[in-house]
Each structure stands twice: as C-alpha cells, then as structure tokens.
Amino acid sequence: MDNREFQVVNDLVQKDDWSCIRLDTAVSGGIYHVLIYEIGQILLESVFSDLASELWLWNNPKYLASVCKGMQQVARGEVHHLGSFTQYVDIEVND
Incomplete structure (x- = not known):
C-alpha cells in the first residue's frame, strides 16, 4: 500500500x-x-460524515437489521413491484 x-x-x-x-x-x-x-x-x-439524518439507523440495531435484511432480499431477487407511489408526493410529512 x-x-x-x-x-x-x-x-x-x-x-x-x-x-x-x-x-x-x-x-x-x-x-x-x-x-x-x-x-x-x-x-x-x-x-x-456526521450525517445525523442517517446516523440514527446505525445506532438502532433493530432497524439496521431490517434494512440489511431488505438489502439481502433485493440481492437475491426477492422483490415485488408495488406500483407507483406518486399519489403520495404531495402529502406533507411532519418530522
């Protein structure tokens, strides 16, 4: 190196x-x-680099495991098309 x-x-x-x-x-x-x-x-x-908006995931093993499981499912091709979600674009989300 x-x-x-x-x-x-x-x-x-x-x-x-x-x-x-x-x-x-x-x-x-x-x-x-x-x-x-x-x-x-x-x-x-x-x-x-200090992205607090995503850091919460790395500090929550339960949710991190769920995301990892989903990524593994996608890698294996275990996906299902759920249609378009564009109908929800104008919904206001309160943080």
Missing part, C-alpha cells in the same frame, strides 16, 4: 486493555469502514 497520500496523525500508539486504539482528534465523528491491508496497515474510510 502506498503511503504517499496519507498523513501521520498519531505515531506509535498501542491498543489498550480492551483492544481499542484511541484516535483522539484524528477523526471527527462519523461512521467508518475499517480496511486492513495484508501487511497490517489500517485505513478508516469515512462512510458518513
């Missing part, structure tokens, strides 16, 4: 008793994919 595009933020950090590495100010919230290169380099790839 080529390091030329990476910036060193913390040098020589160690995991704690719970196998956690403290990132301090290296990252500012959000949700990340954790990628590990074959020689041990770790990359945190930002998925959401």
Whole structure:
C-alpha cells in the first residue's frame, strides 16, 4: 500500500486493555469502514460524515437489521413491484 497520500496523525500508539486504539482528534465523528491491508496497515474510510439524518439507523440495531435484511432480499431477487407511489408526493410529512 502506498503511503504517499496519507498523513501521520498519531505515531506509535498501542491498543489498550480492551483492544481499542484511541484516535483522539484524528477523526471527527462519523461512521467508518475499517480496511486492513495484508501487511497490517489500517485505513478508516469515512462512510458518513456526521450525517445525523442517517446516523440514527446505525445506532438502532433493530432497524439496521431490517434494512440489511431488505438489502439481502433485493440481492437475491426477492422483490415485488408495488406500483407507483406518486399519489403520495404531495402529502406533507411532519418530522
């Protein structure tokens, strides 16, 4: 993996008793994919940058599981056309 595009933020950090590495100010919230290169380099790839409108889903395992289940069903082709929903476009939704 080529390091030329990476910036060193913390040098020589160690995991704690719970196998956690403290990132301090290296990252500012959000949700990340954790990628590990074959020689041990770790990359945190930002998925959401503090999008509170979607963060609630990641913090609710019940609803996240439901969304994941739906995505798996779509991947298997288990879909049903329910028709057009355009009739609902003008309905006002209260947040």
